[in-house]
Amino acid sequence: MRFELTNEFLVKLRQAILAKNGAFVNEHFKDLYPPDIAEIFNELQIEESKYVYSQLDDQIAADVLVELDDDVRENFLASLTSKEIAEHIDNMDSDDAADVIAELPDNVQDEVLAQMEDSEQASDIVDLLNFDENTAGGLMATELIRVHVNSNAIECVREIREQADKVENIYAIYVVDDDEKLVGLLHLKKLIVSSTRSRVSEIYDSKIISVKTNTPAEEIANLMDKYNLVVLPVIDALGRLVGRITIDDIVDVRREEETEDVQKMGAMEALEEPYMSTPFLQMIRKRVGWLIILFLGETLTATAMAFFEDQIAKAVILALFIPLIISSGGNSGSQASTLIIRALALGEITIRDWWKIVKKEFSTGLVIGLILGLIGFARVGLWSYFISSYGPHWMLIACTVGFSLVGVVMWGTLMGSLLPLFLKRLGLDPAVSSAPFVATLVDVTGLIIYFTLSIIFLKGVLL
Amino acid sequence: MRFELTNEFLVKLRQAILAKNGAFVNEHFKDLYPPDIAEIFNELQIEESKYVYSQLDDQIAADVLVELDDDVRENFLASLTSKEIAEHIDNMDSDDAADVIAELPDNVQDEVLAQMEDSEQASDIVDLLNFDENTAGGLMATELIRVHVNSNAIECVREIREQADKVENIYAIYVVDDDEKLVGLLHLKKLIVSSTRSRVSEIYDSKIISVKTNTPAEEIANLMDKYNLVVLPVIDALGRLVGRITIDDIVDVRREEETEDVQKMGAMEALEEPYMSTPFLQMIRKRVGWLIILFLGETLTATAMAFFEDQIAKAVILALFIPLIISSGGNSGSQASTLIIRALALGEITIRDWWKIVKKEFSTGLVIGLILGLIGFARVGLWSYFISSYGPHWMLIACTVGFSLVGVVMWGTLMGSLLPLFLKRLGLDPAVSSAPFVATLVDVTGLIIYFTLSIIFLKGVLL
Numbered sequence: 001m002r003f004e005l006t007n008e009f010l011v012k013l014r015q016a017i018l019a020k021n022g023a024f025v026n027e028h029f030k031d032l033y034p035p036d037i038a039e040i041f042n043e044l045q046i047e048e049s050k051y052v053y054s055q056l057d058d059q060i061a062a063d064v065l066v067e068l069d070d071d072v073r074e075n076f077l078a079s080l081t082s083k084e085i086a087e088h089i090d091n092m093d094s095d096d097a098a099d100v101i102a103e104l105p106d107n108v109q110d111e112v113l114a115q116m117e118d119s120e121q122a123s124d125i126v127d128l129l130n131f132d133e134n135t136a137g138g139l140m141a142t143e144l145i146r147v148h149v150n151s152n153a154i155e156c157v158r159e160i161r162e163q164a165d166k167v168e169n170i171y172a173i174y175v176v177d178d179d180e181k182l183v184g185l186l187h188l189k190k191l192i193v194s195s196t197r198s199r200v201s202e203i204y205d206s207k208i209i210s211v212k213t214n215t216p217a218e219e220i221a222n223l224m225d226k227y228n229l230v231v232l233p234v235i236d237a238l239g240r241l242v243g244r245i246t247i248d249d250i251v252d253v254r255r256e257e258e259t260e261d262v263q264k265m266g267a268m269e270a271l272e273e274p275y276m277s278t279p280f281l282q283m284i285r286k287r288v289g290w291l292i293i294l295f296l297g298e299t300l301t302a303t304a305m306a307f308f309e310d311q312i313a314k315a316v317i318l319a320l321f322i323p324l325i326i327s328s329g330g331n332s333g334s335q336a337s338t339l340i341i342r343a344l345a346l347g348e349i350t351i352r353d354w355w356k357i358v359k360k361e362f363s364t365g366l367v368i369g370l371i372l373g374l375i376g377f378a379r380v381g382l383w384s385y386f387i388s389s390y391g392p393h394w395m396l397i398a399c400t401v402g403f404s405l406v407g408v409v410m411w412g413t414l415m416g417s418l419l420p421l422f423l424k425r426l427g428l429d430p431a432v433s434s435a436p437f438v439a440t441l442v443d444v445t446g447l448i449i450y451f452t453l454s455i456i457f458l459k460g461v462l463l
Numbered sequence: 464m465r466f467e468l469t470n471e472f473l474v475k476l477r478q479a480i481l482a483k484n485g486a487f488v489n490e491h492f493k494d495l496y497p498p499d500i501a502e503i504f505n506e507l508q509i510e511e512s513k514y515v516y517s518q519l520d521d522q523i524a525a526d527v528l529v530e531l532d533d534d535v536r537e538n539f540l541a542s543l544t545s546k547e548i549a550e551h552i553d554n555m556d557s558d559d560a561a562d563v564i565a566e567l568p569d570n571v572q573d574e575v576l577a578q579m580e581d582s583e584q585a586s587d588i589v590d591l592l593n594f595d596e597n598t599a600g601g602l603m604a605t606e607l608i609r610v611h612v613n614s615n616a617i618e619c620v621r622e623i624r625e626q627a628d629k630v631e632n633i634y635a636i637y638v639v640d641d642d643e644k645l646v647g648l649l650h651l652k653k654l655i656v657s658s659t660r661s662r663v664s665e666i667y668d669s670k671i672i673s674v675k676t677n678t679p680a681e682e683i684a685n686l687m688d689k690y691n692l693v694v695l696p697v698i699d700a701l702g703r704l705v706g707r708i709t710i711d712d713i714v715d716v717r718r719e720e721e722t723e724d725v726q727k728m729g730a731m732e733a734l735e736e737p738y739m740s741t742p743f744l745q746m747i748r749k750r751v752g753w754l755i756i757l758f759l760g761e762t763l764t765a766t767a768m769a770f771f772e773d774q775i776a777k778a779v780i781l782a783l784f785i786p787l788i789i790s791s792g793g794n795s796g797s798q799a800s801t802l803i804i805r806a807l808a809l810g811e812i813t814i815r816d817w818w819k820i821v822k823k824e825f826s827t828g829l830v831i832g833l834i835l836g837l838i839g840f841a842r843v844g845l846w847s848y849f850i851s852s853y854g855p856h857w858m859l860i861a862c863t864v865g866f867s868l869v870g871v872v873m874w875g876t877l878m879g880s881l882l883p884l885f886l887k888r889l890g891l892d893p894a895v896s897s898a899p900f901v902a903t904l905v906d907v908t909g910l911i912i913y914f915t916l917s918i919i920f921l922k923g924v925l926l
Contacts, residue, residue: 002672002686031670033670033672033690035689035690035691157655160652160655160656161655161656164652164655164656167652169650169652169693170651170652170655171693187632188633188651189623189627189630189632189633192620192623192624192627192633192655193623193624193627207494207496209465209496223465225714226498227496227498228498228711230632230634230693230709230710230711246693247693247710248691248693251688255809258721259805259809262724262725262728262801262804262805263801263802263805265725265728265801266797266798266800266801266802266805266898267794267797267798267801267898268798268801268802271802274806274809274811275802275803275805275806275811275812276806276811276812276816276819280823280826280827283823283827284827284830284831287795287798287827287831288830288831288834288835290798291791291794291795291798291831291835291872292834292835292838294790294791294794295787295791295794295835295838295839296838298786298787298790298791299787299842301786301787301790302783302784302786302787302842305782305783305786306783306852309779309780309782309783312775312779312782313776313779316772316775316776316779317772319768319772319775319782319785320765320768320769320772321765322782322785322786323761323764323765323768323785323786323789323906323910324758324761324762324764324765326786326790327757327761327764327793327899327902327903327906328754328757328758328761330790330793330899330902331730331754331757331758331899331902331903332750332754334729334730334897334898334899335729335730335731335750335753335754335899337729338725338726338728338729338730338731339726339729339731339734339738340738341725342722342725342726342729342738343737343738343739346718346722346737348737348738348739349738349739353739356739360743360746363743364743364746364747364750367747367751368747368750368751368754371751371755372754372755372758375755375758375759376758379762379765389769409754434797434898435729435730435797435897435898435899435902436790436793436794436797436798436898436902439790439793439794439898439899439902440790440794443786443790447786
């Protein structure tokens with residue numbers, strides 16, 4: 001029942017298109033949903049999909065256009081006249097229409113808008129284009145069912161019949177007063193179960209959550225989450241009902257946010273476009289910045305090690321364990337910072353919990369440090385016994401490595417957990433305290449811990 | 464208009480509770496939504512919230528209970544008799560009811576179910592408890608509006624009136640046949656605009672997307688995403704309609720998945736509970752496993768460096784740049800793996816794109832490597848000029864460091880981008896190729912690149 005795109009089907013479809021076999025297209029496309037058709041079109045050449053388009057119902061064609069990959073849609077629209085684009089736009093919800101138009105070159109935008117049949121929708125779209133895309137105004141659609149608080153149930157039904165053409169799904173009926181101000185919500189269930197003579201004022205719910213046109217997308221996502229909302233009305237500065245946002249618009253917002261967070265945690269600036277369509281220079285710019293900062297931070301390790309050059313000269317063996325020691329600190333720190341960043345993002349913890357977190361991470365770091373320290377100690381011991389490469393003082397070297405690991409892991413864990421809290425306290429995004437960032441911070445201190453302990457254990461023996 | 468919890472309000476509320484001031488409670492709680500009230504209860508003592516509970520409407524009280532933090536709810540339920548719990552459960556949707564009951568100790572579960580007034584709901588809950596919580600069966604609620612395909616519009620309205628008590632929001636009306644098999648969907652809009660004499664068979668939509676009780680939660684999330692669905696019907700193995708899943712149930716599924724991904728990318732096993740409520744031993748177990756594996760991998764650096772011990776003894780200066788070189792490879796690799804993991808998760812790329820990705824990452828790695836290599840070269844040069852610490856052959860050392868950086872960064876970028884694809888190809892979760900995992904892999908090869916280049920540049924001079 002569910003659609004899956006196969007190469008076999010694509011081959012057959014291409015043949016049918018070549019042969020202008022409309023029957024094949026109708027037969028295979030009638031049970032598909034727009035997202036399925038978009039999936040197929042993303043694989044076809046423009047000329048091929050144009051033929052299929054011509055066979056589709058107008059409404060479906062418009063829905064498919066909205067679902068296409070950005071670059072495919074761009075190419076496809078470039079192949080249409082502004083009249084053809086206007087016809088598609090006429091069949092879209094205003095929010096999708098505004099998004100599609102915003103992607104067009106400026107001069108084409110004006111031509112398309114001028115060619116639209118529905119001049120009311122054209123003017124709605126022009127209004128929508130003025131809003132910042134990351135606010136309620138930029139996300140909302142203007143199609144909605146509104147009824148006057150003084151009307152009655154029969155008038156409501158008439159109103160719904162009139163507006164039914166424009167509105168695809170009725171999630172809610174909004175109640176407005178004489179000034180078009182939003183005063184409440186009429187649940188469909190209530191309308192259906194009420195007598196036809198009921199007045200809206202008797203059956204509507206005045207308890208309603210709304211957002212302003214300038215409410216940021218992130219706040220809208222949080223509201224819908226917290227209150228389990230599927231649709232949210234949007235009001236202007238005067239409290240007048242101007243649009244509605246549905247949850248599927250918010251899914252995209254949320255996914256973009258998560259992607260930004262993940263990319264920041266990978267030590268780069270968030271990309272503005274999908275991986276494959278990000279231009280080369282932009283890709284470099286987004287990635288090299290943090291790498292340079294981390295690199296400059298990491299040059300401090302060379303400075304720190306210069307202080308211990310004499311020790312390394314006397315006991316070259318110390319150098320062998322440098323990567324092992326500092327990476328263990330970095331790894332345990334990355335782990336801790338990832339945990340804390342995510343817990344902060346989910347609201348499981350707040351900055352006020354910092355002391356509880358310190359206690360928890362201190363003991364966790366101690367236990368993990370002891371485990372890794374023991375393994376490190378055993379590694380040096382076993383190699384000395386079987387391979388005999390670390391000389392007569394292997395026990396002291398093993399102690400240096402083991403205790404350094406305990407210290408470095410504890411330090412890394414504490415730094416990793418406190419850094420996101422510290423960034424948050426400063427009003428910065430905790431996700432910036434990425435694994436590489438924490439690792440770089442811990443590297444310098446890890447070296448100092450290691451060489452200090454080596455002096456304690458090896459003074460007068462190797463040093 | 465929107466609620467924000469303040470300390471001031473909490474203080475006043477506590478005083479009102481002490482004074483058993485019901486008027487204060489009613490006044491301040493009547494405009495709040497259940498999630499707001501739950502937020503307040505999460506901060507109160509059980510005895511305090513119990514008083515407020517007693518003042519709330521039964522339906523609201525049940526909704527609040529569902530919204531409470533897990534540990535707060537557990538404590539609260541432990542303070543109630545099974546009779547009281549049963550009363551709350553009677554007011555919940557079946558999916559929430561099953562979730563709450565599943566948290567109770569086994570013996571209490573049976574007592575509560577036995578005490579429920581609505582024996583039909585009790586039996587629904589018992590059925591729901593048998594499903595795996597990560598499948599459609601475990602997520603669905605049984606409350607829904609169903610009409611027979613042979614009924615007419617008037618009968619539909621009557622059916623909705625009868626079922627309205629149980630169903631909070633009507634998202635869809637499901638159409639079934641004689642065998643209770645799901646045959647389609649009746650859009651509310653269609654019902655409202657159709658004549659009351661219309662037969663369901665004439666106005667329903669037979670094109671409907673449904674899932675089976677054993678469909679995994681992740682697949683459901685993807686379906687709702689792709690097809691922009693707000694609600695999805697669930698059928699059993701015989702095609703009979705048994706429940707429905709709404710999008711708010713899926714928001715939690717998606718968030719848990721993201722958390723698991725992020726935690727894996729932080730080089731640990733995913734936690735099963737929130738950070739703060741994860742017991743100490745479980746925390747250690749989830750974190751130390753990967754750290755041990757990474758540690759053992761990293762011990763290879765000590766083995767690799769043993770081969771270059773003579774070189775380090777001759778030119779101690781080489782040791783100074785080890786952390787800088789290997790961390791640059793690790794950082795660029797972490798970045799690349801994060802990008803690819805996320806793009807895979809979003810479906811922006813698939814394994815089939817591997818060659819395109821190699822080309823893209825090769826050139827990106829080359830440019831970033833050249834930039835960092837130049838900075839590294841300059842760093843050595845400047846220090847030699849102003850601080851004069853690297854001796855007469857500083858130029859050769861600068862070349863060694865610079866070219867090593869180019870090689871290590873390119874290698875790190877390629878490994879970081881290919882590893883997630885490789886894991887995916889093996890059927891493993893690409894998120895496992897965490898920043899620390901990639902860094903560890905790149906450390907060993909980074910050392911080999913560095914020391915090999917040092918022989919090329921410094922042979923006969925320092926070595």
